[in-house]
Amino acid sequence: MSEFPTFEQAMQQMQGMLEKLPEMAPPMQMPPQQRADRATAVMVQNLDARFGTYLESCIHCGHCAEACHFFQVTGDPKYTPVHKLDLLRRTYRRESGPFRWLYRLFSQPITAEELADWKELAFDSCTMCGRCTLICPMGIDIAAMVHVVRESISAAGLAPPEIRAVEAEQATQDTVFGASPEKLKEVIGMLEQQAGIEIPLDREQAEMLVLTSGLDIMMNPRGLLATAKVLNHLGADWTLRSDGYESINFGAQVCDKEIHKDIARRRIDTAKKIGAKTLLLCECGHTYPALRWAEGIYQEPLPFEVIYISDYLGKQVQAGRLKLRRDGRSVTFHDPCKTGRVGGIFDQPRAVLEAMGDEVCETPDHKMTNFCCGGGGGGFLLNNLPLRSKVYQMKMQQFDATGADTVVTACGSCRLNFATAKMMLESERPIESLVELAADHLPDDEGWRRPG
Amino acid sequence: MSLLEFARGPAFQAAVAILVFGVFWRLLGVLTLRWGQRQTEPRASAAAGGVRTVFSRFWPRRGLSRNVRTGRFLGYLSHIGLALVVFGGVYHIETIHGVLGVAWPALPGSLISVAAVIALGAFLGLLGRRLMHPTVRFLSTWEDYFSWAVAVLPLVTGLLAGAGLGLDYATLLAIHILSAELLLIWLPFGKLFHGISFVPSRAFTGANYGRRGVKI
Ligand code: SF4
Ligand code: SF4
Numbered sequence: 001m002s003e004f005p006t007f008e009q010a011m012q013q014m015q016g017m018l019e020k021l022p023e024m025a026p027p028m029q030m031p032p033q034q035r036a037d038r039a040t041a042v043m044v045q046n047l048d049a050r051f052g053t054y055l056e057s058c059i060h061c062g063h064c065a066e067a068c069h070f071f072q073v074t075g076d077p078k079y080t081p082v083h084k085l086d087l088l089r090r091t092y093r094r095e096s097g098p099f100r101w102l103y104r105l106f107s108q109p110i111t112a113e114e115l116a117d118w119k120e121l122a123f124d125s126c127t128m129c130g131r132c133t134l135i136c137p138m139g140i141d142i143a144a145m146v147h148v149v150r151e152s153i154s155a156a157g158l159a160p161p162e163i164r165a166v167e168a169e170q171a172t173q174d175t176v177f178g179a180s181p182e183k184l185k186e187v188i189g190m191l192e193q194q195a196g197i198e199i200p201l202d203r204e205q206a207e208m209l210v211l212t213s214g215l216d217i218m219m220n221p222r223g224l225l226a227t228a229k230v231l232n233h234l235g236a237d238w239t240l241r242s243d244g245y246e247s248i249n250f251g252a253q254v255c256d257k258e259i260h261k262d263i264a265r266r267r268i269d270t271a272k273k274i275g276a277k278t279l280l281l282c283e284c285g286h287t288y289p290a291l292r293w294a295e296g297i298y299q300e301p302l303p304f305e306v307i308y309i310s311d312y313l314g315k316q317v318q319a320g321r322l323k324l325r326r327d328g329r330s331v332t333f334h335d336p337c338k339t340g341r342v343g344g345i346f347d348q349p350r351a352v353l354e355a356m357g358d359e360v361c362e363t364p365d366h367k368m369t370n371f372c373c374g375g376g377g378g379g380f381l382l383n384n385l386p387l388r389s390k391v392y393q394m395k396m397q398q399f400d401a402t403g404a405d406t407v408v409t410a411c412g413s414c415r416l417n418f419a420t421a422k423m424m425l426e427s428e429r430p431i432e433s434l435v436e437l438a439a440d441h442l443p444d445d446e447g448w449r450r451p452g
Numbered sequence: 453m454s455l456l457e458f459a460r461g462p463a464f465q466a467a468v469a470i471l472v473f474g475v476f477w478r479l480l481g482v483l484t485l486r487w488g489q490r491q492t493e494p495r496a497s498a499a500a501g502g503v504r505t506v507f508s509r510f511w512p513r514r515g516l517s518r519n520v521r522t523g524r525f526l527g528y529l530s531h532i533g534l535a536l537v538v539f540g541g542v543y544h545i546e547t548i549h550g551v552l553g554v555a556w557p558a559l560p561g562s563l564i565s566v567a568a569v570i571a572l573g574a575f576l577g578l579l580g581r582r583l584m585h586p587t588v589r590f591l592s593t594w595e596d597y598f599s600w601a602v603a604v605l606p607l608v609t610g611l612l613a614g615a616g617l618g619l620d621y622a623t624l625l626a627i628h629i630l631s632a633e634l635l636l637i638w639l640p641f642g643k644l645f646h647g648i649s650f651v652p653s654r655a656f657t658g659a660n661y662g663r664r665g666v667k668i
Contacts, residue, residue, distance in 0.1 A: 077590035098481020139654030344665035
């Protein structure tokens with residue numbers, strides 16, 4: 001696959017585009033009171049029995065700070081996870097809580113100014129990684145509520161412009177980073193020609209609908225190529241569809257429920273249209289909860305299985321269907337938060353690595369307690385490198401501690417963050433993708449089977 | 453009516469009534485809010501996850517206990533000490549018997565005194581942590597300090613009454629009972645409510661992650 005730019009080369013090209021994002025954000029002018037009202041309405045709408053119970057239960061012990069990478073690398077109390085929920089708690093107490101009549105006498109409603117201040121706490125310094133949820137003695141799911149804070153800041157038109165730009169693109173174009181259907185076709189043509197592999201597009205019926213991502217299409221076609229190679233090798237009956245190929249769901253990242261549902265619904269409709277029994281998600285962590293655990297779109301369970309690529313590969317290995325060449329390196333695996341801690345997929349990617357004869361050296365904090373890459377939840381789009389770079393440094397130290405030669409992950413966004421970290425810290429250790437490694441380790445002696 | 457009679461009679465009845473009403477009001481107020489819809493196919497049992505997390509959170513997760521050891525340790529000491537005093541003291545058991553009709557053997561008085569002293573020491577340690585630990589101080593509001601005082605007062609007055617220090621026994625006892633009643637009255641309103649809400653709070657998270665196949 002050497003004819004394509006490496007991930008790091010592609011990332012450097014993308015950097016220029018990311019820097020222009022703020023200029024592309026649509027203006028969101030409105031009076032301050034309207035911003036506050038919209039945010040309050042979103043909060044109240046979201047405050048259900050679960051969140052209410054959480055907000056009634058915090059004992060201000062501060063333990064959650066010790067789990068959060070942003071606190072860990074700065075020591076600044078303002079990054080304490082539960083503090084990121086202050087506006088939500090105030091709104092809950094004033095609007096939804098059992099003593100709201102009392103709290104209204106002694107507290108002020110949230111303001112647009114406060115929402116603007118909280119942007120940094122909910123977006124720049126929270127990747128919704130869920131690590132703090134592990135440590136809280138009350139079991140409070142802080143990340144789930146940061147989601148609500150983000151949604152309310154977005155509703156107030158105060159989300160970071162970088163994020164709003166991509167969100168607007170997805171809302172109107174159904175894709176991101178300019179990865180149009182034409183571009184997809186162009187990339188597929190290029191891959192088929194250069195790699196001599198068939199990538200089925202727009203088949204009317206298929207057992208499996210595969211979603212790729214704007215990141216892979218525009219930046220890392222190797223990811224798509226690798227997925228195609230493995231699926232063809234396994235003889236999967238699969239297709240990509242130009243009317244539903246984007247797995248990235250910015251609605252889920254920015255926490256705009258309507259866009260989230262709209263994008264998810266479209267993907268679901270495409271899968272149903274072609275009679276798919278499986279919907280396979282490419283390496284982009286947030287796509288898994290965005291679709292697999294998207295509630296309230298259909299009133300019944302989906303008529304197909306939603307499976308993440310690392311889960312799929314691992315299960316193929318475990319079932320003995322996928323055999324890989326063994327070359328026995330020492331690797332460490334970074335679990336993307338959204339598929340690991342929030343998704344429960346831990347053993348499958350490791351099974352793939354072991355099938356390649358790799359020795360998996362775990363980081364000091366791994367699997368459930370693994371630290372976020374530093375730029376999840378759309379964080380890598382933000383111009384807040386000074387803060388993120390401290391997390392990058394910590395992550396790199398954790399990788400160093402393993403003594404492994406290579407870092408492997410199964411998320412394009414995590415990889416993007418590590419590639420940035422690698423450049424900044426002049427690290428030599430390669431950062432690889434699980435599916436690309438698997439494709440590179442397919443047995444030589446077997447030709448690519450044709451799909452279907 | 454003497455102060456002691458007041459404390460044992462109308463004040464006690466009022467405190468219990470406020471406690472029961474307040475706890476129900478707060479619990480119902482929260483639990484009757486909307487319940488989130490769940491249509492996605494679970495990967496594992498939500499109920500099992502919920503039950504598991506209610507218990508698993510009594511102990512910090514391995515790998516995450518590094519910087520919270522002091523807080524956790526003081527938390528255990530204060531809570532266990534307080535529980536021994538409240539549920540092991542002979543007079544306390546008699547009081548509970550009077551209200552609920554159930555009783556159990558009491559612990560020796562000397563053990564109760566030791567438990568009370570340990571609990572008090574742990575509470576002082578927790579206060580010190582709240583005042584000195586930058587993060588905890590940053591998070592703290594007047595309510596954290598008030599609730600601390602309300603929880604500690606019965607311990608202090610109980611120890612004083614037990615030792616017969618300061619005032620005459622009847623007055624000391626009345627003050628002790630009144631301070632315990634203040635705790636009962638405040639429990640449903642402030643953060644002491646975590647003694648009840650920790651169950652649904654942990655269960656919600658356990659169930660939500662449990663259905664995703666994650667043991668949290
Ligand atoms: S979800 Fe992650 S980033 Fe956000 S507050 Fe919790 S630990 Fe920090
Ligand atoms: S760990 Fe939990 S209870 Fe403690 S401050 Fe954080 S959210 Fe509150």
